[in-house]
Amino acid sequence: MKFSSTISQLTLLGFILVMLPLVGAILNTTWQVDKLAKLMHSVVLESAEASEAGRMIQSKLINVERSAGQYLVLSEDDVFQRYTEQRNQLTDAIDNLIQLNLGEDLSRRLETLQSSESELFESLKHIKQASPEQVEQLTEKIRLLADIAQPLPLEVTYAITHQRQEIDEKITDIQRLLLWQVVALIPLAILLGIIISVLLNRPMNRLKNAIHRLGDGELTTPVVVSGPQDIHDLGQRLDWLRQRLAELDEQKLLFLQHVSHELKTPLTGIREGTELLLDGVIGKLSGEQAEVLEIIRDSSLQLQSQVEALLGFNSALLQKSPSRNERLRIDRLMDEIIEQHQLAARSRQIDIMAQIEIAVSKGDKEQLKVLTGTILSNAIKYSPSGGTIYVKLRQMRKKIVIDIIDSGPGVHENDQKQIFEPFFQGRNTPNTHVKGTGLGLAIASRYARLHHGEVLLQQTKKGAHFRIILPAEHINREAMEAEVKDNLETHT
Numbered sequence: 179m180k181f182s183s184t185i186s187q188l189t190l191l192g193f194i195l196v197m198l199p200l201v202g203a204i205l206n207t208t209w210q211v212d213k214l215a216k217l218m219h220s221v222v223l224e225s226a227e228a229s230e231a232g233r234m235i236q237s238k239l240i241n242v243e244r245s246a247g248q249y250l251v252l253s254e255d256d257v258f259q260r261y262t263e264q265r266n267q268l269t270d271a272i273d274n275l276i277q278l279n280l281g282e283d284l285s286r287r288l289e290t291l292q293s294s295e296s297e298l299f300e301s302l303k304h305i306k307q308a309s310p311e312q313v314e315q316l317t318e319k320i321r322l323l324a325d326i327a328q329p330l331p332l333e334v335t336y337a338i339t340h341q342r343q344e345i346d347e348k349i350t351d352i353q354r355l356l357l358w359q360v361v362a363l364i365p366l367a368i369l370l371g372i373i374i375s376v377l378l379n380r381p382m383n384r385l386k387n388a389i390h391r392l393g394d395g396e397l398t399t400p401v402v403v404s405g406p407q408d409i410h411d412l413g414q415r416l417d418w419l420r421q422r423l424a425e426l427d428e429q430k431l432l433f434l435q436h437v438s439h440e441l442k443t444p445l446t447g448i449r450e451g452t453e454l455l456l457d458g459v460i461g462k463l464s465g466e467q468a469e470v471l472e473i474i475r476d477s478s479l480q481l482q483s484q485v486e487a488l489l490g491f492n493s494a495l496l497q498k499s500p501s502r503n504e505r506l507r508i509d510r511l512m513d514e515i516i517e518q519h520q521l522a523a524r525s526r527q528i529d530i531m532a533q534i535e536i537a538v539s540k541g542d543k544e545q546l547k548v549l550t551g552t553i554l555s556n557a558i559k560y561s562p563s564g565g566t567i568y569v570k571l572r573q574m575r576k577k578i579v580i581d582i583i584d585s586g587p588g589v590h591e592n593d594q595k596q597i598f599e600p601f602f603q604g605r606n607t608p609n610t611h612v613k614g615t616g617l618g619l620a621i622a623s624r625y626a627r628l629h630h631g632e633v634l635l636q637q638t639k640k641g642a643h644f645r646i647i648l649p650a651e652h653i654n655r656e657a658m659e660a661e662v663k664d665n666l667e668t669h670t
Contacts, residue, residue: 187406192374199363199370206359210352214345221345224278225338231275232334235291238268239327242295243320246302250316258302265299280337287333291326298323381405381413388416397424445485449478500542500628505651508537508546508578512571515551523558529566530554537573538651545625546648552622553582553633553644560586560642573650580646581636588642594635598623 245261269292276288298319381403388401401420403413452475454460456468463471512534523530539546557567565585572579589597596602601616619633626633629648636643 189374189378192370192378195374196367196370199366203359203363207356210355214348214352217348218345221341224280225341228275228278228280228334228338231271231278232331234271235268235275235327235330238264238271239323242268243324246298246320247317250302261302262299265295268295275334280334281340284330284333284337287326287330291323291330294319294323294326377405381409385409385413385416388413388420392416392420392423397427445478445482449475449482452478498628500545502542503540504543505538505540506543506546508539508580508648509534509571511543511546512550512569512580515547515554516569518551519554519558522555523567526558526561526563528558528561528563530569531566532569532571534569534571535573536653537571537578538653539578539629539648540651541629541648542625545628549622549625549629549633550580550582550646552618553646556618557582557584557586557642557644560584562586573653576650577631578646578648578650580648581643582646583638583643584641586641588638588640589635597635598633 241264242261245257245264248257248261272288272292272295276285276292279285298316301316301319382405384403384405388403391399392401397420401413401417403409403416452471455463456471456475512532516530516532520530554567554569561567561584567585568581568583570579570581570583593602598619600620602620603616623633626646626648631646631648634645634647636645
């Protein structure tokens with residue numbers, strides 16, 4: 179996936195995407211709270227108005243009843259006029275309470291009260307002088323108004339309480355909604371954050387891995403880093419650097435190969451001339467002359483060894499796979515390597531304790547002998563006189579593990595990451611006057627990688643512990659046991 183944006187733009191986009199749900203949640207919360215506040219304000223006002231209207235109805239109804247009763251007795255126009263005014267005030271209070279819409283039951287009672295009051299008004303309006311029967315009927319209607327209006331305060335209070343309960347339910351619903359909103363938004367924000375983090379970290383990890391490969395000398399794999407534009411551009415620059423390093427590495431190898439061959443030719447002449455002089459071909463030498471020639475011969479041998487090491491290292495770097503790929507008994511190969519190094523170990527009174535199991539792999543026998551022999555030779559070189567070296571070989575499923583543990587000073591902590599680099603000389607020097615080239619472990623590590631294995635330095639409290647890991651082949655146990663039995667019978 180290729181991005182045309184940069185890291186800063188992608189980071190800003192990620193921040194916006196993560197913040198959008200949170201901003202939406204804040205806006206929704208604000209809207210819900212504002213809506214609830216308006217509703218509560220409206221309910222408070224309606225409650226106050228309803229209480230005032232109920233009190234007004236009770237007050238005006240008493241005045242209306244009193245004025246109506248006086249009019250029935252006195253039949254005076256002034257009394258009727260006062261009754262009409264009080265009656266209009268009562269009607270307005272009833273209309274105000276009906277408009278508040280506090281519930282169907284209260285509305286029906288107010289309509290009944292309004293209808294009964296209207297009937298009383300119509301009856302009183304057409305009577306100039308009421309008869310005893312009419313007085314009794316109208317008195318009953320007045321008493322009916324009081325009966326209808328009597329439950330009004332309680333019903334108004336109930337309606338107000340019901341509205342408050344509805345408000346409480348609204349508050350609970352909003353709280354639940356906000357809670358679910360938070361529960362949903364937090365994982366969403368985390369998910370968006372993870373997605374943006376992956377989009378940023380994946381190209382960064384690829385870039386880091388590419389840098390590590392370059393640091394490890396892996397120059398054949400192209401550096402391809404997709405992601406934000408600036409990371410992509412940086413990946414292209416790293417690939418250009420890889421190509422330049424590969425060119426320089428190739429030039430270095432050619433130079434080493436050329437120099438090694440150029441040194442080998444005159445070195446051979448020096449050795450041959452020295453041997454002729456020591457053999458007395460051109461005349462007898464004095465003791466001092468012979469001593470000088472022996473020094474020249476030893477130095478030429480050491481130089482030849484270093485030149486051969488350079489040639490071996492150069493050859494190992496040029497190879498992409500083992501020269502041969504034959505089926506090998508690694509246990510037999512280890513027995514040969516241990517036998518070859520027994521003389522050097524005995525000269526310094528070093529014991530080699532071996533635990534060798536049957537193991538089979540494929541590869542180049544000579545390269546594997548150099549690989550294991552280099553590690554064992556270093557163990558002997560760094561072990562003190564009278565020390566012990568432990569060699570363990572075992573095959574575990576699809577891999578062979580060879581552990582070589584010495585009793586020397588071990589590898590210095592600051593050298594552990596560099597010991598497999600070419601020409602590196604560690605801080606802990608061996609007990610010998612001959613200084614190495616620093617190529618042995620580099621060649622061993624290279625041969626291990628050619629065989630799809632590796633050489634590792636294990637952590638240990640004392641000495642150095644090197645572990646060689648190679649791919650294993652399937653072992654036919656029955657055939658191996660039969661072969662061992664035949665060998666025993668032959669020797670017998």
